[in-house]
Amino acid sequence: MQQQRRRIFTVPNQITLLRLGFLPIFLTLIAYQRYRWALLVLVVAGLSDAIDGLLARRLNQRSSLGAYLDPIADKLLLSSSFIILAYKTRIAWWTTIIVISRDILMLTVATVIILISGYRPFPPSILGKLTTFFEILLVFTVVLTAAYPQFHSRLLHNTLVDIVTFCAAASALHYSFLVTRHHPPAQTTASIE
Numbered sequence: 001m002q003q004q005r006r007r008i009f010t011v012p013n014q015i016t017l018l019r020l021g022f023l024p025i026f027l028t029l030i031a032y033q034r035y036r037w038a039l040l041v042l043v044v045a046g047l048s049d050a051i052d053g054l055l056a057r058r059l060n061q062r063s064s065l066g067a068y069l070d071p072i073a074d075k076l077l078l079s080s081s082f083i084i085l086a087y088k089t090r091i092a093w094w095t096t097i098i099v100i101s102r103d104i105l106m107l108t109v110a111t112v113i114i115l116i117s118g119y120r121p122f123p124p125s126i127l128g129k130l131t132t133f134f135e136i137l138l139v140f141t142v143v144l145t146a147a148y149p150q151f152h153s154r155l156l157h158n159t160l161v162d163i164v165t166f167c168a169a170a171s172a173l174h175y176s177f178l179v180t181r182h183h184p185p186a187q188t189t190a191s192i193e
Helices: 002-008 011-031 035-058 064-087 093-117 126-147 154-181
Strands: none
Touching (some): 011 035
């Protein structure tokens, strides 16, 4: 029991849980247009994401809980960020709908596969990682320009929106292709990123 608790409450998992704790603070700051503080929370959340991955490798504390918890924390932060920023008219609703629809599709398919076939690993694909990276970059630049309007660049914003849209659509299609072409259920290795 003690050993199982140690595997669950590893340092990286505790940092990931802390990152989840930043979520309501970040959303509240955006809701009240405290963009500079929101930017600080976003940077700290990003650093905690990098640190928990580094510690998991260095301390040899990778766990199945962490493998699920880390991307879930990222998805919650990103999805919530897109929704609140769209509500504040900082990001277009159509962009937000594409991002959320992709996440819902992948979550639904992953859940169905797990329910039908049992546990399956879902390693991130290159397209999934690229999509997540550009979504984070878009959210960061939107909050940055809300906090410091002098850094606003319409060209950068539009370019990031185009890249996020393309990557989200491409990764959703890629994910669907991987799922539909698998033959034995045991070989399902689609991405949830």
